[in-house]
Amino acid sequence: MQFSKSTDYALHSLIHLGNSERCNNVGIKELSAELGVSESYLSKIMSKLRRDGIVRAVPGVNGGYELARPADQITFLDVIQVIEGRQKLFECSNSSSRQHRLLAEEGPALRDPKRPEKNDCLVEKVMYGAEQHLYQYLREQTVQSVLDNAFKRCTHGANKN
């Protein structure tokens, strides 16, 4: 249960793009040098980000990447979901076991009344809650907020001396 290196790279790339908004179109060469990751591999990641509308890309001379929208509208959750995929945090593997009947079909009379037969699983419900808590937090963290904090600390440190 850990985020992949690709997510790491994607986040750092976006932070660099956000910090280079002056001269648009940052090339893969620059990103690669900045992060210390091979151009080949990093370009794969950038392509993913482009397909998902996080960045724009233009090929050719003086081409490169730029953020597709303001940095304060690119959340950590956005990035993580692009790179890691949108699968659920927990996916039941054996819903046909005997266990299942106890936890998800307990009330044999509770079936028809109102709601049909949604996800009544109690374990999944807990895990779904965990997912939502995590996502809610990650939705509030943006590329811009990291840049702001870096800037804030910089000036604050300067003032202090």
Next chain:
Amino acid sequence: MQFSKSTDYALHSLIHLGNSERCNNVGIKELSAELGVSESYLSKIMSKLRRDGIVRAVPGVNGGYELARPADQITFLDVIQVIEGRQKLFECSNSSSRQHRLLAEEGPALRDPKRPEKNDCLVEKVMYGAEQHLYQYLREQTVQSVLDNAFKRCTHGANKN
């Protein structure tokens, strides 16, 4: 970014143990049949849980497993950390890159004053926050709470008809 099947199995095993507190010592055979998982594999998982003090085990005739402490003191976080390990959700892979200097060493004068040079990384700080949010939620979810909910739903369904 998904919990492993092992975590799934571990949780279901513990739920079953918690539900069978009457007749102590549930054998691996019973657990295996209940979950539909091979005895070999499941026993590995149970061993892990035992080494970490989640369950007790006794070998020999009429041996088996039982919860090592009350079900309301076994949290989802406990189980997840035993099975998935205690690694951090995000671990920086290239803290020697140029990027790093911008984000973690920005204030060149902020070094000595008070705190030495702790984890000043802004990205890790965000991810650590995510981890704490997730963990806090998972700490509140116990094996017992799942059982309670199952029981509650059962009786409620019975009353309704």
Next chain:
DNA sequence: ATATTATGGATATCAAAGGTCTTTATTAAC
């Protein structure tokens, strides 16, 4: 003693992450 049960190690299998290389398509500049 013997049957039963958990433990630990060795090993096999498979999918995914991580990474490289080559070819193609697109653009700017000459």
Next chain:
DNA sequence: GTTAATAAAGACCTTTGATATCCATAATAT
């Protein structure tokens, strides 16, 4: 138009980790 620069996409490889099985060993009740 030609050319150089650049991103995109696909084929490939390697390493790692999850999943899973089997067997030999230790412990326990009868």
